[in-house]
Amino acid sequence: MHATNAFDRRYLTVYGENMTTQLLQNYAAGRWQTGTGAGTPLFDPVLGTELVRVSNAGMDLKEAFAFAREQGGKALRALSYKQRAALLSDIVKVLSDNKAAYYDIATANSGTTTKDSAVDIDGGIFTIGTYAKLGEKLGDAQFLLDGERIRMGKDPLFQSQHILTPTHGVALFINAFNFPSWGLWEKAAPALLSGVPVIIKPATATAWLTQRMVQDVVNANILPAGALSVICGSSAGLMDQLEAFDVVSFTGSADTARIIRSHPAVAQKSVRCNIEADSLNSALLDPAAAADSEAFNLLVSEVTREMMVKSGQKCTAIRRVFVPAALYEAVAAAISAKLKKTTVGNPRNEAVRMGALVSKEQYDGVLAGIEVLKQEASVLFDGNNADLVDADKAVAACVAPVLLGTQTPATAKILHEVEVFGPVCTLMAYKDIGEAHALIQRGEGSLVMSVYSDNPAFIAQTAAALGSHHGRIHAISPDVAALHTGHGNVMPVSLHGGPGRAGGGEELGGLRALNFYHRRTAVQASTAALDAMAATATKLEM
Numbered sequence: 144m145h146a147t148n149a150f151d152r153r154y155l156t157v158y159g160e161n162m163t164t165q166l167l168q169n170y171a172a173g174r175w176q177t178g179t180g181a182g183t184p185l186f187d188p189v190l191g192t193e194l195v196r197v198s199n200a201g202m203d204l205k206e207a208f209a210f211a212r213e214q215g216g217k218a219l220r221a222l223s224y225k226q227r228a229a230l231l232s233d234i235v236k237v238l239s240d241n242k243a244a245y246y247d248i249a250t251a252n253s254g255t256t257t258k259d260s261a262v263d264i265d266g267g268i269f270t271i272g273t274y275a276k277l278g279e280k281l282g283d284a285q286f287l288l289d290g291e292r293i294r295m296g297k298d299p300l301f302q303s304q305h306i307l308t309p310t311h312g313v314a315l316f317i318n319a320f321n322f323p324s325w326g327l328w329e330k331a332a333p334a335l336l337s338g339v340p341v342i343i344k345p346a347t348a349t350a351w352l353t354q355r356m357v358q359d360v361v362n363a364n365i366l367p368a369g370a371l372s373v374i375c376g377s378s379a380g381l382m383d384q385l386e387a388f389d390v391v392s393f394t395g396s397a398d399t400a401r402i403i404r405s406h407p408a409v410a411q412k413s414v415r416c417n418i419e420a421d422s423l424n425s426a427l428l429d430p431a432a433a434a435d436s437e438a439f440n441l442l443v444s445e446v447t448r449e450m451m452v453k454s455g456q457k458c459t460a461i462r463r464v465f466v467p468a469a470l471y472e473a474v475a476a477a478i479s480a481k482l483k484k485t486t487v488g489n490p491r492n493e494a495v496r497m498g499a500l501v502s503k504e505q506y507d508g509v510l511a512g513i514e515v516l517k518q519e520a521s522v523l524f525d526g527n528n529a530d531l532v533d534a535d536k537a538v539a540a541c542v543a544p545v546l547l548g549t550q551t552p553a554t555a556k557i558l559h560e561v562e563v564f565g566p567v568c569t570l571m572a573y574k575d576i577g578e579a580h581a582l583i584q585r586g587e588g589s590l591v592m593s594v595y596s597d598n599p600a601f602i603a604q605t606a607a608a609l610g611s612h613h614g615r616i617h618a619i620s621p622d623v624a625a626l627h628t629g630h631g632n633v634m635p636v637s638l639h640g641g642p643g644r645a646g647g648g649e650e651l652g653g654l655r656a657l658n659f660y661h662r663r664t665a666v667q668a669s670t671a672a673l674d675a676m677a678a679t680a681t682k683l684e685m
Contacts, residue, residue: 164184164193164194164195164196165195165196166178166182166195166196166197166198167195167196167197167350167351167354167375168354168358169199169202169354169372169373169374169375169376170357170358170361170371170372170373171202171204171206171207171210171211171342171372171373171374172203172206172207172210172211172369172372173210173214173368173369176199176202177198178197178198178199178200178201178202178375178376179198179200179201180198180200180201181196181198182196182197182198182376183196183197183198183347183376183377184196185197185252185347185348185349185350185351186252186502186503187251187252187254188252188253188254188499188500188501188502188503188506188539188540189254189488189489189490189498189499189534189538189539189540189541190489190534190538190539191503191538191539194251194252194351195351197347197350197354197375197376198375198376198377199374199375199376199377200376200377202374204374204380204381204383204384205384207342207372207374207384208313208342208384208385208386208389210368210369211313211340211341211342211369211370211372212311212312212313212340212369212386212389213369214367214368214369215313215340215366215367215368215369215370215371215372216309216311216312216313216338216339216340216369218367218368218369218370219309219335219338219339219340219366219367219370220285220309220311220338222285222338223281223282223283223284223285224278224279224281224282224283224284224285224336224681225278225279225281225282225283226283227278227335227336227337227338228274228275228276228277228278228279228281228336229275229279230335230365230366231271231272231274231275231278231332231335231336232272232275233363233365234271234360234365234366235268235271235272235275237359237360237363237365238267238268238271238356238359238360239268241355241356241359242264242265242268244355245260245264245324245352245355245356246260246264248351248352248355249263249264249323249324249352250490250491250498252323252348252349252351252352252501253323253349253352253498253501254454254490254498254499254500254501254539254540254541255453255454255490255498255499256490256495256496256497256498257490259452259453259454259490259497259498262325262452262453262632263322263323263324263325263352263453264324264325264352266322266324266325266632266633267322267324267325267326267327267328267329267356268324268328269635270325270328270329270332270635270651271328271331271332273332273635273636274332274333274336274635274656275332275336277336277653277654278336281654281681281683282681284679284680284681285338285679285680286306286307286308286309286679286680287306287307287308287657287661287680287681287682287683288304288305288306288307288677288680288681288682288683289305289306289307289663289683290304290305292304292673295667299670300669300670301667301668301669301670302667302668302669302670302673303665303666303667304665304666304668304673304676304677305663305664305665305666306663306664306666306676306680307657307658307661307662307663307664307683308661308662308664309337309338309339309660309661309662310337310339310388310389310390310415310660310661310662311388312339312386312387312388312389312390313339313340313341313342313385313389313390314330314331314334314339314340314341314342314389314390314391314392314660315342315344315381315382315384315385315389315390315391315392316330316331316341316342316343316344316391316392316393317344317378317381317391317392317393317394317395317403318330318343318344318345318346318353318394318395319346319394319395319458320346320347320348320349320456320501320502320505321349321453321456321457321458321501321564323345323346323349323350323351323352323353324352324353324356325633326345326353326394327343327345327353327356327357328356329633329635329639329650329651330392330650331343331371332635333650333651333656333657333659333660334660335366335370335371336657337657337660337661338660339390339660340369340370340371340372341370341371341372342372342373342374342381343357343371343372343373343374344373344374344375344378344381345373345375346395347375347376347377348501348502348504348505349501350375350376353373353375354373354375357371357372357373358373382403382406382408383408385406385408385409385412385414386408386412386414387412387413387414388662389408389414389415390414390415390416390417390659390660391403391408391409391414391415391416391417392416392417392418392648392650392659393416393417393418393419394419394458395419395420396420396421397420397421397644397646400418400420400646403416403418404416404418415659417640417646417648417649417650417659418646418647418648419458419590419639419640419641419645419646419648419650420644420645420646421562421644421645422458422459422462422562422586422588422589422590422591422641422644422645423462423463423559423560423562423586423587423589423644424459424460424461424462424463424586424589424590424591424592424630424631425461425462425463425464425465425583425586425589425592425593426442426445426446426461426463426464426465426592426593426594426595426630427465427579427583427592427593427594427595427605428442428464428465428466428467428470428474428595428596429594429595429596429597429598429601430467430573430575430576430579431596431598431601432467432470432595432596432597433470434470434473436597437597437621437624438595438596438597438619438620438621439470439473439474439477439595440477441595441619441620441621441624442464442466442474442595442619443474443477443478443481444481445461445593445595445619445629445630446461446464446478446568447478447481447482448629449461449568449629449630449631450482450544450546450566450567450568451482451485451496451497451544451566452631454497454498454499454500454541454542454565454566455544455564455565455566455567455568456500456501456505456564456565457631458590459590459591459630459631459632459633460568460631461568461593461630461631462562462563462567462568462569463558463559463568463569463571463582463583463586464568464569464570464571465552465571465573465579465582465583466570466571466572466573467572467573468550468572468573468574471548471550471570471572474570475523475524475546475548475570478523478524478546478570479523479524479546482524482526482544482546483524483526485497485526485543485544486532487526487529487531487532487541487542487543488531488532488533488534488539488541489531489532489533489534489539491533492532492533494532495532495533497543497544497566498541499534499539499540499541500540500541500542500565501540502540503540505540505564505565506540506541506542508563508564508565509542509563509564509565509566509567510542512561512562512563512564512565512567513545513547513563513567515557515561515563516547516557516558516561516563516567516569517547518557519549519555519556519557519558520547520548520549520555520558520569521547521548521549522545522546522547523546523547523548523570524544524545524546525543525545525546526543526544526545527542527543527545529543542565542566543566544566544567544568545566545567545568546568546569546570547567547568547569547570548569548570548571549569549570549571549572550571550572551572552571552572552573552582553578553581553582558571559582559585559586559587580608580609583609583612584609584612586612586644587612587643587644588612588613588641588642588643588644588645588647589612589613589614589641589643589644589645590613590614590615590639590640590641590645591613591614591615591616591617591630591631591641592609592612592613592615592616592617593616593617593618593619593630594606594616594617594618594619595619595620596618596620597620597621597622599620602618602620605618606618611642612642612643613641613642614638614639614640614641614642614645614649615637615638615639615641617629617630633651634651635651635653636651636652636653637651637652637653638650638651638652638655639651639652652685653685654683654684654685655685657683
């Protein structure tokens with residue numbers, strides 16, 4: 144097990160002139176493997192320093208998938224849900240012991256402040272712990288009962304019982320750059336609990352944290368060989384290894400999602416596929432709110448916070464804010480006043496509240512995206528004229544918060560189609576609640592929307608009217624001001640995913656997440672046979 148109070152010096156000598164860059168190893172087929180070639184470099188997005196490199200060139204991917212499928216899957220399925228839950232608890236302990244190293248890596252490789260790193264690192268560990276507790280309640284069973292028995296005729300002797308059994312395949316996770324910890328464990332925890340081995344392909348730009356966490360778990364000898372693998376670098380050839388009973392889960396762009404959905408493994412072999420893609424998440428202020436109301440203040444605070452957390456690099460961040468036309472100017476002024484206090488720069492400086500984007504590539508993309516949005520919106524606040532704290536503007540991938548706005552969103556097109564993945568948000572005025580609903584729906588499906596009101600009836604009506612377009616509706620009212628978990632925070636007991644352009648996928652939601660890794664079968668048999676089957680199973684209670 145590694146030291147927890149400093150960088151892992153086997154991988155990094157920080158910023159020395161004669162620094163040698165380590166090629167991170169991949170773990171597959173039950174062993175550590177180093178890819179060939181020079182590899183792809185990972186950088187500190189604030190200082191511009193090269194950190195480590197990744198490569199999977201030369202690896203035998205077929206062997207990696209076969210080993211996970213045959214060795215890892217067989218060993219996991221031999222355990223009960225309770226036993227697999229205990230393995231998750233052991234993972235929590237190992238990761239908790241090594242958190243200091245993870246924070247160092249996140250600062251260096253993702254450019255995040257300590258508070259933002261916690262969203263990723265502690266959020267991931269919390270999610271594993273949640274599934275450990277949920278799994279323990281499933282007991283010693285090795286498969287699950289789904290629903291009640293159904294009589295097949297007048298005589299109750301012959302009935303049907305649906306059951307859920309773990310799929311005999313591997314789970315391939317192709318993850319996004321913004322959550323190298325949480326993105327790994329929110330998928331891996333329910334998969335491992337289900338008895339399905341996992342192969343993680345982290346986004347290259349921030350792969351270091353994912354690789355290090357897997358390394359610590361592997362070195363602790365917690366899981367059976369083949370249960371957990373990590374392959375860093377190129378994704379070429381990974382989808383080609385998938386077989387009929389495998390599953391693939393992807394988080395990223397809609398363009399890549401289309402490639403995955405059209406791959407022969409999905410289109411011809413019916414590999415189960417879960418997608419989380421682009422999302423123009425919304426915030427809605429009750430038309431009855433006043434400028435001095437608590438609902439108004441709650442919206443202003445939440446929008447501001449969502450723009451700053453992880454520098455706006457969250458798939459659940461608020462991108463469009465809908466307010467009554469009469470309050471447009473007041474909301475713009477209030478949000479701008481809060482954003483003006485934001486200090487941006489080197490996250491190692493305690494005075495900094497917002498760090499960097501993860502790379503210069505993302506930096507260029509956000510700046511270009513802002514220019515695109517400005518074709519239909521005016522600038523209400525731009526913090527990029529201020530100096531960075533302990534950072535060089537010519538080097539650092541830092542973008543300060545930018546608030547855009549339009550009082551005629553009904554005539555806009557780009558604003559309802561383009562997501563800028565950074566600290567950027569657009570304020571929009573609406574005339575009446577019918578127009579607000581129509582404008583929100585023009586986002587064509589999102590992961591989450593939040594509604595701000597002190598009227599329970601209005602919240603209920605909003606949920607009923609817009610639920611079909613969102614994976615989650617987060618209602619913030621004065622009575623839960625100190626209790627709610629935040630518009631953008633994904634909690635393991637609630638659904639994460641969304642319809643339409645958000646990808647059409649579902650993750651988490653408590654034990655609902657296990658459905659993706661199980662196969663549902665209807666067993667039609669005598670009551671005696673079903674009784675014998677039930678004696679070795681647990682009923683799945685959502």
